[in-house]
Amino acid sequence: MARTRNQALADWMTERAMSETELADQLNRHVATLTGRPGTATDRTVRRWLSGEVTWPQAKQREALTRVTGIPVDGLGFTRRGATPAAPGVFQGPPRRVGMSDVARLTARMADLVAADHRHGGTAAVESRAADLARQALDLQQLGTASTRVRGKLYALAATLACSALWAASDGHRLDAAQRHLHQSVILAGLSGDPAVQFRVWGHAAVLYRQLGRPTDALAAADVGRSLSVNRRDPLYASLAHVHTAVHHGDLGDRAATLRSIGHAQDALDRADPLLPRPPWILFYDQSQLELLTVIAKAVLGQWAEAEAHAHRALALMRQRPGLVRERHRALVHLARTQLEQGALAPAAAHARAVPPSAWHGRTAHLLRAFTTRLHALAPDAPETRAWTDYVREVSATPLTTAPRPH
Structure with a gap:
């Protein structure tokens, strides 16, 4: 019997630049979730589907295909033995009802x-x-x-x-x-x-603009987020918006506005009901995160002693939140930087060392590069600097010596 290539599945994979191996891996993860046992699909399994050699996958694979693609299997070009194949991309039977499940x-x-x-x-x-x-x-x-x-x-x-x-x-x-x-x-x-979703998008836009060296755009994006109705409904959002705004005011050198925004952030957080239902992405924000963002805002202003005190408070509070691993690592680097700027080289290096090498990527690595650059600038001949440089060479194939944006 002549085989008919499964063009619908092929087109779906092509649109997403997905290989046979990648699709098989995703299917196996879903099968494991469904059955508690790893799936057995391989790149050869997918090729047999694409070639038309297999026209109706196993039941658990059919369910996994629907979950991965969001399309019923008969809309992916599969047919039961003896059934008439559907045209590529055309559903057989009534359209699927998409619901809250x-x-x-x-x-x-x-x-x-x-x-x-x-x-x-x-x-x-x-x-x-x-x-x-x-x-x-x-x-x-x-x-x-x-x-x-x-x-x-x-x-x-x-x-x-x-x-x-x-x-x-x-x-x-x-x-x-x-x-x-x-x-x-x-x-x-x-x-x-959804104003809560819009709040998150504009908050992240502000962070990105800050990374791009566009502080005015960062403040404008933060202002959009702060104007949304969700801030009036839930003070937790308002607190996060105010402390982000504080950082952007600091970048623009407005000390009074920075400190005023920090005060507004604390007032709003004090009014927030911790038991309100909220989306998972904002559940990280609490007093520890307000302290950490305050460290950044006050460091921008050069208030290193006050920033150090906030960093210590952030770390103490994070002990109650063991899941916030990344935030703890950043708090350690920020604490190290505040101590370095005050000439306390030994504790600064000790706190920087407390960040495990496995975390030296992304923004954490960026902060460590800034710490390293500043350490060499302030105390190039100090024994702490030599020891830190040796340590970096041990744990990283690429020494953290390039000069990124400090905060």
């Missing part, structure tokens, strides 16, 4: 992604996974029927996931990619009509 599934995966980001920082893997989940949320929009509420939720999820990709890319200083994710995030957040 699909939203809940993607929301759970987003929560896992946010947790991974807090543990590991902005790795390329986190960025890629976030972008892939955003595509899945958008693909669900094309499946068939859904209520207005569900469509809004899917746009909000897609925007949030694109924003996670933006954050991961900017965290890893992949700034061209970050700007592409920002463009998509802004559009999707607008389509969602």
Whole structure:
């Protein structure tokens, strides 16, 4: 019997630049979630589907295919034995109903992604996974029927996931990619009509503009986020908006506005109800994070002793939040920098050493490069400097000696 190439599956993979091995790996992860046992698909399995040698995968693989692609298997060119094949990309039978169960599934995966980001920082893997989940949320929009509420939720999820990709890319200083994710995030957040999602997008836009050396644009983006209705509904958002604004005022040299914004941030946080239901991406923010962002704002102003006190408070509070691994590492580097600027070389180097080498990537590595550059500038001949340089050579193939933006 002549084989018919599965063009629908081939087209789906081509649109996403996905290889047979990558699809097989994703399917196996979903099978493991569904059954508790690893999947057995390989690149050869996918090639047999593409060639038409296998026209109807195993049940668990069919379910995994639907979860990965967001498309029923008969819309991916598969047919039961004896059934008439569907035209590529054309669904057989009634259109699928997309509902809140699909939203809940993607929301759970987003929560896992946010947790991974807090543990590991902005790795390329986190960025890629976030972008892939955003595509899945958008693909669900094309499946068939859904209520207005569900469509809004899917746009909000897609925007949030694109924003996670933006954050991961900017965290890893992949700034061209970050700007592409920002463009998509802004559009999707607008389509969602969700002010909390829009708040996150504009907050991350401000951080990206700061990295790009555009402090006026950073402050403008932060002001957009601060003007959204979610700040009036929930003081936690208002607190985060105010402390971010403080950092941007500091970059522009406005000391009074910086300190005023820090005060507003603390007042708002004191009024926030910690038990209100909130999306997973903002659950990181609490007093420890306000202290950490205050360190950055006061360091920009050169208030090193006050910044050091805030860094100590941030680290003490983070002991109650063991999941915030990345934030703890950054707090350690910021603390080291405040001590270095006050001439306390030994404790500064000790706190920098407390960051494990496995965390020397992304923004954490950027901060360590700044610390190293400043240490060499302030005390080039000190024994602490020589010891730190030797340590860096031991743990990193590329010495942290280039001069990035300090804060």
